[in-house]
Amino acid sequence: MAAFADLARAQAWVFDLQKYGIKFGLSSTLSLLSRLEIPYEQGQYLHVAGTNGKGSVAAMLSAILTRAGYPVGLFTSPHLVRFEERFRLHDTDITAEGLLYLINRVREAIAEAEPPTFFEFAAAMAFLYFHEQEARPVILETGMG
Numbered sequence: 195m196a197a198f199a200d201l202a203r204a205q206a207w208v209f210d211l212q213k214y215g216i217k218f219g220l221s222s223t224l225s226l227l228s229r230l231e232i233p234y235e236q237g238q239y240l241h242v243a244g245t246n247g248k249g250s251v252a253a254m255l256s257a258i259l260t261r262a263g264y265p266v267g268l269f270t271s272p273h274l275v276r277f278e279e280r281f282r283l284h285d286t287d288i289t290a291e292g293l294l295y296l297i298n299r300v301r302e303a304i305a306e307a308e309p310p311t312f313f314e315f316a317a318a319m320a321f322l323y324f325h326e327q328e329a330r331p332v333i334l335e336t337g338m339g
Contacts, residue, residue, distance in 0.1 A: 195305045197298040201290050204297040205277055211312040222310055226318045229303040232325045243336040252335045259331065260285045267329030269320035271313065271337055281320055283327050296323055313337045 198204035227234050242252045249270055256268040265284060273279040281288040281296075288296075296319040303318070304310060310318070317337070324332045 195301060197302070198294060201294045204294055204301075207301070208277075208297055208312065208315060211310065211315050214309055214311045216313065217311055222308070223314045223317055225307070226300070226303060226310055226314060227321055229307065230300065230318060230322055232318075232321050234321055234325075237321075237325070238331040240331050240333045241336065242333060248335045252333050255333050256282065256285065259333075264331065265327070265329050267320070267324035267327065267332040268335075269317070269324070269332065270335040271316065280316060281323055283324070283329055288323060292323070293319075 198207065224234075240255060242248045242255070244251075252268060252270055256266050259266045268282040270280055270282075276287070278287040278290065278293055281293070299322060300315055300318045304315075317334075320332075320334070323329075
């Protein structure tokens with residue numbers, strides 16, 4: 195599978211994964227993380243779940259820990275304006291170049307596998323980004339309440 199050179203096309207491809215709907219369980223995501231060689235078991239995570247207020251709680255935790263000097267990663271959904279908003283490090287959205295890199299890396303890892311859902315793909319992007327950037331802790335907002 196050839197790598198994308200254009201972010202708009204790459205994002206369109208990622209958003210097209212929504213056609214695969216949702217899957218319950220973690221087996222597909224864990225398999226994808228394994229193919230990316232991400233030792234997720236060694237990470238430090240804060241998982242924010244619940245019916246209401248997940249985004250607010252995650253943002254407040256991120257702000258507090260960032261100001262305390264931690265290299266905080268924050269993965270949220272959905273985004274309000276730009277896909278980059280979902281992936282924050284040190285209270286800053288990922289760059290367009292960084293996003294394109296992640297899309298290409300994760301896409302390469304699924305070349306021989308069953309297509310992931312949109313959320314599984316985005317979650318794998320987040321885990322890869324925060325692993326490579328050595329974010330500790332990583333705040334993960336639940337995809338579904």
